[in-house]
Amino acid sequence: MIIKPYLEWNEKQKKERDEKQAKIDGAAYSEEEIKQFPFDKKTIVFVLGGPGSGKGTNSEKLVDDFGFVHLSAGDLLRAEQKRPVSQYGDLIAYYIKEGLIVPHEITIGLLRNAMMDHPESDRFLIDGFPRNLVQAKAFEDTVCKAKKVLYFECPESVLLERLLNRGKTSGRSDDNIESIKKRFKTYFNDSMPVITEYAKEGKVITVSCKGTMDSVYKNTYDQVEQFFKGIGQEARPKSQ
Ligand SMILES: Nc1ncnc2c1ncn2[C@@H]1O[C@H](COP(=O)(O)OP(=O)(O)O)[C@@H](O)[C@H]1O
Numbered sequence: 001m002i003i004k005p006y007l008e009w010n011e012k013q014k015k016e017r018d019e020k021q022a023k024i025d026g027a028a029y030s031e032e033e034i035k036q037f038p039f040d041k042k043t044i045v046f047v048l049g050g051p052g053s054g055k056g057t058n059s060e061k062l063v064d065d066f067g068f069v070h071l072s073a074g075d076l077l078r079a080e081q082k083r084p085v086s087q088y089g090d091l092i093a094y095y096i097k098e099g100l101i102v103p104h105e106i107t108i109g110l111l112r113n114a115m116m117d118h119p120e121s122d123r124f125l126i127d128g129f130p131r132n133l134v135q136a137k138a139f140e141d142t143v144c145k146a147k148k149v150l151y152f153e154c155p156e157s158v159l160l161e162r163l164l165n166r167g168k169t170s171g172r173s174d175d176n177i178e179s180i181k182k183r184f185k186t187y188f189n190d191s192m193p194v195i196t197e198y199a200k201e202g203k204v205i206t207v208s209c210k211g212t213m214d215s216v217y218k219n220t221y222d223q224v225e226q227f228f229k230g231i232g233q234e235a236r237p238k239s240q
């Protein structure tokens with residue numbers, strides 16, 4: 001029968017089309033795969049603090065000492081923006097330059113995919129997310145709850161100085177004074193309430209961003225080590 005090969009071919013075409021569309025939509029995994037992934041068995045720590053407070057700098061060091069996978073929501077959005085077939089490229093570029101919060105469905109989709117890209121890992125640092133209460137609730141409802149929130153406390157004057165300095169080499173569209181002012185507004189209006197809410201749940205670890213990079217990280221390390229000890233776990237240095 002000639003019809004069977006045709007049906008098979010048609011089915012294959014459809015599958016390829018669906019897979020391509022799924023990649024464009026940012027949904028790299030099927031609904032079934034998402035349902036099966038053990039998100040609630042993972043130790044997720046959100047890393048929060050104003051723009052330029054040291055989230056990225058300290059997260060990178062925690063990767064080396066505790067075996068975290070570091071997922072920066074901003075980096076994931078910038079990568080998605082650059083993906084030639086992304087349908088969200090222009091939207092993300094606009095939101096970032098204006099210091100606004102990208103619709104959470106996009107960011108959560110990217111974070112979920114990125115977690116699923118590391119099935120071997122049980123520790124995740126989610127840096128720069130959630131940036132408002134709606135995002136926080138949506139993540140908890142559709143992915144899982146974070147165990148802790150690492151909060152880098154930093155005065156606005158220090159943030160400004162660091163961002164302007166970073167802007168000399170970062171090449172980022174938002175490390176300029178106009179975008180920085182907008183980011184600060186979003187941070188104080190929308191993101192600070194997230195920290196206040198998690199503090200009520202007793203989840204916040206506060207680290208002052210003042211001091212040298214080494215002293216800030218020492219404080220960060222000690223507090224994260226304390227947290228792991230509290231749940232019967234240890235540091236996991238890469239060198240060992
Ligand atoms: N303790 C520190 N002292 C001085 N500069 C710092 C310190 N921590 C980070 N920086 C610098 O400040 C800038 C912002 O840090 P970064 O980690 O990129 O912040 P975030 O990820 O919160 O935006 C970077 O240029 C970084 O090198």
Ligand SMILES: O=c1ccn([C@@H]2O[C@H](COP(=O)(O)OP(=O)(O)O)[C@@H](O)[C@H]2O)c(=O)[nH]1
Pocket residue numbers: 050051052072073074075077095096097099100101102103107127128129130131174183
């Ligand atoms: O969950 C997120 C994280 C980041 N952003 C956007 O990405 C920008 C840069 O965020 P990032 O965390 O990279 O840098 P920071 O401003 O903290 O230095 C933000 O101003 C937002 O426009 C967003 O919309 N949602």
